[in-house]
Amino acid sequence: MTTAASTSQHASSTMMAGTGSSSSNITAPSSSAVRALAMEYKSLQEEPVEGFRVKLINDDNLFEWEVAIFGPPDTLYQGGYFKAHMNFPHDYPYSPPTIRFLTKVWHPNVYENGDLCISILHPPVDDPQSGELPCERWNPTQNVRTILLSVISLLNEPNTFSPANVDASVMYRRWRDSQGKDNEYPNIIRKQALAANAEAKREGIVVPMTLEDYCLKPTRKPTAESALDANFYDDDFDLETEDDLPTDDDDFDEDDDEEEGEDDDSASASISKNNGNAKSKNNGLAGADDAESADDSGKGETT
Known part of the structure; x- marks a missing residue:
């Protein structure tokens, strides 16, 4: 796979590609967006976060990512392997990305076509009808890590006040209020998680099933760069x-x-x-x- 540094060099020219008069309507990505995405992608490859993995759909395009989300242990989604596409705007991080699930997900906050509805990805506008506070919406301090960790949390704790899938929301509330007696909702989720797990096995993906495996972080040896930094402080400062x-x-x-x-x-x-x-x-x-x-x-x- 092409490195993030080389990818960022091709991203601007790739995103400008177009045919005929339609190319004039394409907004060129800002250099700040390319730099931000290159840094985030490099960081996630070097220090993966528990619960998800990311990769580029096209090595020459930093603005389209494929995301794999693992179902959290001890939840209805345990063992699940849910793939999604993440598309970033050209003015990222000043505008939020969008997420669309490729894996079938029955959830109150996922539309039928797979689009995810979550407040952190909503533009920072004052909309009293939405029931969301401005501080709950997107702001440029957010990043891919915070987004995907919020998505993992949302899987197990859906927002039923403004559902994207009304039927799933009604079914979830019926199951929740019945204290587990109505199992229609969990049965659908577990069935989808099992199907997603089978797909992961076909792709050679090992899905973490225990909390210990889920939260396991790779240990990194100190690089020569970090060692030089340490020597810098030792040499320049008489501690x-x-x-x-x-x-x-x-x-x-x-x-x-x-x-x-x-x-x-x-x-x-x-x-x-x-x-x-x-x-x-x-x-x-x-x-x-x-x-x-x-x-x-x-x-x-x-x-």
Whole structure:
């Protein structure tokens, strides 16, 4: 399969293809849309998200994806393998994509033709009649991951307030309100899940049946690029380690040294003072002796 980088180089020219006058009505995809889709596709290939897989329908067209959604374990859709097409507008991510199921899905929020009706894919307009808040609708911060995770959640928790399939919605509510006594709805879902699982086996696809397998994420070894990033931070920033950080013992040692220094200074000053006092005292005694000698001399001469 062509890489996402090379795919993005061909996407713009491919989407401009057309015949006759109809080509003038085709809006060229924006470069931001090509970049966004290339990055998302590359990310999903390197780090797959549990519950779904994606691939390009045509390696030269980033705007049409094939999606495989696995039925969540411990739900009516367990073991199911539901394929869908995802079409992106040329101004993505400012406008939402559309999703159409290729696998037959009996669901309150899926039209008969397979089109999915979910608030996250509705344009961000204020429509009081829809019962949807503007914050529940599409915004450019959404991406393929958030969309498909919302779809997986919707499978088990349909929105019956504005159904796309009224009959499926009525049947679902009847089953829900009967607390499992009316099994018409779950029987249809399980039958479709089994048929989808059989198709997966024919294609060599292993559908996760347990929660552990469903949520299992592949472990990735650190790439040379990430290793370089780590070295970059180590080389350019002198990060302190535990050995470099001062400890309480070090603080105590410093305090002790300071106190010892102060004690030494005090002792030296005291010794100097004592020496000075002793010297003064000695000088005083010497002076007294000299005076006494002088007096004795004077007395001798007088005599």
